[in-house]
Amino acid sequence: MKKMLVLIFIMLLTACSSTSRESGHMGGGMGSDNLMRTLHHAEIPAPYAGIQSPIEADFASIERGKEIYRISCAECHGEGGMGDGQTGKLLNPSPAFIAHSSQMTADGYLFWRISEGGAEFGTGMPAFKDKLEENEIWDAINYVRALGRDESYDPEFERAHHQSMVDNAIEEEFIDKEQADNFMLVHEALNTYMAENDIRAGAKSVDEMQPEIFAALVEIGTLTQEEVDSFNDVHQLLLDEGLMQ
Ligand code: HEC
Structure with missing residues (x-):
């Protein structure tokens, strides 16, 4: 446990010392991209590491999750999970764009962050372990993930975000055009494969x-x-240079 806290502390220090290149994309306050990146790559503590949702994301669960989300989460994370709720707008770092990040992160990560909140990282994300039952947290997770897969969610948004990320990297001369084009091509192949195989x-x-x-x-x-x-x-380089979450 102690080792992990030290690790996180070092990661936070590294994140803070490289905020100067931040471009601050959508939903990101100054430096919040770096915090998100650090959190997404932090070691998930026990007992959360590696756990799997016991609740299938069926219609009933998503409906229950929707109600929980509306009451407990939307004021910050916004109706559509874009991080743009009324209260959320006042927070720095701003609430995560969870409709998207929940597509990428593991069950254990989401359950950890919702249970324990952001106090240990100095963020406004409340801890819900004493406010919601475990199954309610899983329902909320199922709903948030469903939000990101909703038809109203625009995959063009993600593509445009990645394109501007590699454009930045070219401008900063970390990569060349060929590497950038390859990055986009491989990413597209990854997305297509995941969609086709329902991964x-x-x-x-x-x-x-x-x-x-x-x-x-x-x-x-x-x-x-x-x-x-x-x-x-390129992926590793973008992470190292703080150009990617
Ligand atoms: C008072 C505002 C507020 C409320 C209410 C709130 N959040 Fe958050 N949440 C945040 C902020 C700010 C962050 C970003 C900082 C962080 O990750 O700690 C965040 C981060 C998260 C993350 C981490 C996302 C990532 O990409 O790392 C998850 C998951 C999450 N919230 C889910 C929820 C759920 C589910 C609810 C309702 C049960 C909820 N939040 C309620 C403010 C809030």
């Missing part, structure tokens, strides 16, 4: 599933190993 974050986050998916894409000949390697290099 979603669950017990594992998308980051954790990525190596297996890439192996499959190379196997079926959609991508070459070189394209995947270049993608992974």
